[in-house]
Amino acid sequence: MEPVISSRNLTIRLGSKTVLEDISFNVDPGQMVGIIGPNGAGKTTLLRAILGLISISTGELTVLGQPVSLKNGQRSRIGYMPQRLLFERHFPLSVADAVATGLLTRSTILKQIKGADQKVAEALTLVGMDEHRLSPFQELSGGQQQRVFLARSLVRKPELLLLDEPNAGLDFPAQQKFIDLLQQLRRQQNLTVVMVSHDLVSVAAIADSLICIDCRMHLHGKPGEVLHSHELHDAYRCEFDYLSTAFQQEEEKK
């Protein structure tokens, strides 16, 4: 089976700084992969490279069977949910309008998008927000806004979903709700998911595998192996004994 993402010795330099160096991994269809690492490790850069938003300096990166380039067309098959920090929280859009922005691509410029209302309604139903279709986006809670953004990333029915810190800034119940929803959608839609997260325990509990980077590749393996590895401590430059215990407790709950 051809991997959805294949990275071979990927190196990315931004100006004089090497942000990612010699990164190699595969993501198979239907897998959920967590990308972890300390602040400034290059996690968001890796997601943006997969999307084709950043030029690759050396190495190879193949996504959905095509080498990534800044001009290729596979972006329409990828759903993306950027960090929450990057948008205006009080923007005057309805929930449906916010989701509809996810339908815009280069090919929709100067064109009416066919079936837009139907696509938006379907995406909102998937995340359980169809009742809020006409509500002002700015009046939703953080957790609800996050579900709307998930709907926006699903509105083009992608095969691959990239999530950048989807749990950041949410309280614990909202985080839990979001993770449960993600699990359910992943099974229903047969999605391949790559999720960047700082919440190691939550991501380890739902991911099939974890990739730990800190500019360079540190680890790639099953969540239990990664969380028990000493290399994780090296990447974060601190001890994480409590993580193994927390992860074991999560596993026992399952």
Add this chain to the structure above:
Amino acid sequence: MSELFSYSFMLRALVAAVLVGLLCSTLSFFVVLKRLSFLGAGISHTALGGIAIGLVSGINPVLTGSIFAVGAAVSTGYLSKAGKVSEDTIIGVFYAFGMALGIALISTFKGYYPELFSLLFGNILAVSNQDLWLIAIVSGVILLALALFFKELLAICFDEEMALAGGLPLNLLYMGLLAAIGLTIMISVQLVGVVLVAALIVIPGATGFRLSANYRGMFVLSLVTGLLGSVGGLLLSYYYPIPPGAAIVLLMTALFILAMIIKPVLSNRRRANEVGENA
């Protein structure tokens, strides 16, 4: 009122007020959503350097001012996207540079330059047929472009990263928007002058933003504020001894203050209705 428009200069001023009111309030919608208000103020002041160059060299100062305004707007966008300097820092530098250059060149003038005062403080009553054509053509082109790319511009105002991920030509659209702001500022200078022009591209959008939680409502309210302010200000200046530019900006500011006052009242009424419906 009818005798008011029997004067051809007044009729031209009214048409100019409608066109510029329409154009500025449409752009103001994007300026407020993209948080470019300081850029608007900065560009108008930067343009003073270009206007002064035009006056000194004998070239049309609106043309040289436009080159400065559009150049400053696009350079700000380019430098902030390419480098690590924020937009407000760059425009802060341009603002100071344009003003300093303008003041330095103006200080070399000998005698009285009525054109300079018109450009500094505006003189809508002096709009000629030629000016009107220029305003109409520039307004038409910018409004058409904004209408054609409305949904894409709205998307980049909401979430640049997502727009980029979708493959939208973010830099092209953004630079186009900035160039439109620069040009709009320069053709609006004749109405209210360099000193006050930023108000025209900030206040209408800010009023709409304050009153509406939906962009459609915000857009309509922005247009209403822009048109009421520009036409109402012109009429006010006819009946009262206030210069038209100042009257336009004062009326728009009054509409904004009114919006600030009535917003909590509207919100409370809406909440009370929701509670009533749920009870």
